[in-house]
Amino acid sequence: MEISFQDITYTYSIGTPFEHRALQAIQVQFNQGDYVAVIGKTGSGKSTLVQLLAGLLLPTSGVLQVWDTRIHSRSKKLGEYRKKVGVVFQYPEHQLFEETVAKDIGFGPKNLGCDVAEIEHRVSEAMSWVGLSPDLRDRSPFELSGGQMRRVAIAGVLAMRPDILILDEPTAGLDFRGQRDLLSILKRFHQHFGCTVVHVTHNMNEAAELAEQIVLMSDGKVIATGRPVDIFRNLPNLQVSGLDVPDVTKWIMSLNQKLSTPISTEIYELSTLVDELIHRGRRGS
Amino acid sequence: MNSVMIGQYIPIDSWLHRLDPRSKCIFVFCMLILIFFANNVETYTLLLLVGLMGVALSRISVLLFLRSMKLIIWMILFTTLFHLIFTQSGSIVLQTPILTIYEEGVRQAAIISVRFILLMIFASLLMFTTSPIDLTDGLESLLSPLRRWRFPAHEFAMMMSIALRFIPTLWAETDKIIKAQKARGADFESGNVYRRVKAYIPVLIPLMISSFRRAEDLATAMEARGYAGGVGRTKLRVLSIRRADILLLVCFAIVATALFWMRK
Ligand SMILES: Nc1ncnc2c1ncn2[C@@H]1O[C@H](COP(=O)(O)OP(=O)(O)OP(=O)(O)O)[C@@H](O)[C@H]1O
Numbered sequence: 450m451e452i453s454f455q456d457i458t459y460t461y462s463i464g465t466p467f468e469h470r471a472l473q474a475i476q477v478q479f480n481q482g483d484y485v486a487v488i489g490k491t492g493s494g495k496s497t498l499v500q501l502l503a504g505l506l507l508p509t510s511g512v513l514q515v516w517d518t519r520i521h522s523r524s525k526k527l528g529e530y531r532k533k534v535g536v537v538f539q540y541p542e543h544q545l546f547e548e549t550v551a552k553d554i555g556f557g558p559k560n561l562g563c564d565v566a567e568i569e570h571r572v573s574e575a576m577s578w579v580g581l582s583p584d585l586r587d588r589s590p591f592e593l594s595g596g597q598m599r600r601v602a603i604a605g606v607l608a609m610r611p612d613i614l615i616l617d618e619p620t621a622g623l624d625f626r627g628q629r630d631l632l633s634i635l636k637r638f639h640q641h642f643g644c645t646v647v648h649v650t651h652n653m654n655e656a657a658e659l660a661e662q663i664v665l666m667s668d669g670k671v672i673a674t675g676r677p678v679d680i681f682r683n684l685p686n687l688q689v690s691g692l693d694v695p696d697v698t699k700w701i702m703s704l705n706q707k708l709s710t711p712i713s714t715e716i717y718e719l720s721t722l723v724d725e726l727i728h729r730g731r732r733g734s
Numbered sequence: 735m736n737s738v739m740i741g742q743y744i745p746i747d748s749w750l751h752r753l754d755p756r757s758k759c760i761f762v763f764c765m766l767i768l769i770f771f772a773n774n775v776e777t778y779t780l781l782l783l784v785g786l787m788g789v790a791l792s793r794i795s796v797l798l799f800l801r802s803m804k805l806i807i808w809m810i811l812f813t814t815l816f817h818l819i820f821t822q823s824g825s826i827v828l829q830t831p832i833l834t835i836y837e838e839g840v841r842q843a844a845i846i847s848v849r850f851i852l853l854m855i856f857a858s859l860l861m862f863t864t865s866p867i868d869l870t871d872g873l874e875s876l877l878s879p880l881r882r883w884r885f886p887a888h889e890f891a892m893m894m895s896i897a898l899r900f901i902p903t904l905w906a907e908t909d910k911i912i913k914a915q916k917a918r919g920a921d922f923e924s925g926n927v928y929r930r931v932k933a934y935i936p937v938l939i940p941l942m943i944s945s946f947r948r949a950e951d952l953a954t955a956m957e958a959r960g961y962a963g964g965v966g967r968t969k970l971r972v973l974s975i976r977r978a979d980i981l982l983l984v985c986f987a988i989v990a991t992a993l994f995w996m997r998k
């Protein structure tokens with residue numbers, strides 16, 4: 450357990466009439482190299498949780514232990530720590546600022562202290578990861594389409610090769626095709642670099658398909674955590690937090706009502722489900 | 735951002751909150767003028783007492799007022815220092831090899847500091863207890879006589895209300911962009927002044943772009959809903975002067991009379 454939240458509380462605008470407790474007694478651990486999905490309905494504290502992990506907010510009380518760094522209410526000099534963590538915020542295209550795509554993607558590596566050749570290399574690599582064609586390098590990021598801008602912004606974070614990659618609703622506002630593309634990029638990136646990924650999402654399908662661990666939040670608390678199967682089996686928990694099971698599971702459950710030997714509800718990927726159905730078809734059951 | 739901003743409306747309920755914005759504006763405006771007529775210890779004490787009474791009546795924590803003082807503390811320190819060093823009349827208070835401080839310098843420094851503090855107390859009272867909508871409605875109504883001389887009172891008030899409305903939004907946006915760039919390793923905290931200012935470019939550019947985008951969206955949305963300036967526009971909430979407002983203006987009259995009687 451290399452990343453652990455130990456009894457963490459976070460309160461916004463403390464000591465003013467706008468005081469708001471966003472997180473309460475958070476106890477949760479992530480394994481290094483896991484793909485973690487954080488789910489919960491709007492206002493449940495997901496973004497606050499990941500900003501703590503990114504070292505952008507300091508806990509009001511409690512300790513966040515990440516490898517050998519301890520983050521608490523009076524932590525200072527988190528600059529070095531932040532270099533190991535990459536964050537893709539919601540609508541990351543709103544933070545582009547450079548004259549050219551390549552310069553914008555290179556901003557992170559430059560801040561890390563990479564030399565020119567290394568920056569060059571990382572920019573090309575990141576662009577190919579997100580599927581941006583190399584001729585866009587010298588274009589202004591503001592001349593691109595919304596989807597392309599999103600890719601530039603994400604490439605800017607991937608180019609830092611973070612040990613922990615945090616994504617706050619990265620697919621928001623993309624069309625279905627764009628969402629699928631992005632998810633597959635994330636999956637491949639995760640497998641290739643073996644970094645820990647923390648992915649915040651409203652979308653159960655995304656969480657079920659990609660995650661090895663799911664953290665279910667409601668009202669500033671973590672109400673369940675575990676493998677997708679454990680989370681989606683526990684319907685009351687989901688309903689309390691105003692969420693639903695993934696579409697695939699819904700479909701399998703309705704199909705199972707007509708089958709003598711039910712299909713496992715532990716299947717979350719469409720391709721696995723198709724394999725399973727073909728397999729059954731061959732067996733003739 | 736983890737603090738209340740200067741001049742942010744604090745939505746609680748108090749006698750001051752319920753007053754008509756017009757009478758509050760007039761009261762504060764006249765108070766600000768009155769400050770410049772005070773010229774001895776008694777008159778300044780009187781004004782400070784009135785200010786403190788206002789703070790008590792607003793039922794807003796004193797801490798918030800102190801926090802808004804933080805903003806002008808540099809101005810106060812600077813002018814104090816300026817007077818201590820450069821005003822050279824009256825008897826000598828303190829003599830050191832590098833610096834001589836005169837009585838008049840200390841007096842001027844004290845006066846300026848108290849004036850700044852009073853200005854800030856009254857301005858904060860108005861901003862803390864009046865919602866932006868009330869404030870602009872009040873201003874529009876107060877400025878409307880000027881329409882006779884072609885002053886665009888409605889447009890002016892609308893511009894102000896939009897600006898006020900977007901301060902928190904811009905603030906939140908700034909916060910978000912700073913976080914995003916920090917996460918990309920931007921360093922806002924070290925280096926000399928030049929480097930620090932340069933470090934803010936990655937924040938300012940996205941902020942400007944998003945402001946323009948917002949302005950355009952807002953203009954489109956207003957036009958789509960048929961906004962066509964102030965002509966023929968009616969209001970859902972009509973401002974009305976009540977007994978409390980008259981009481982406030984009577985209070986002002988008493989304070990003003992007392993002040994002119996007490997001043998030298
Ligand atoms: N800057 C802030 N100041 C005060 N309160 C805030 C601030 N940011 C968030 N909150 C509050 O904290 C709570 C948790 O917010 P958070 O953004 O973490 O939710 P979330 O789960 O990410 O929601 P969403 O799915 O809508 O993004 C909310 O009730 C929100 O109103």
Ligand SMILES: [Mg+2]
Pocket residue numbers: 495496497617
């Ligand atoms: Mg969020």
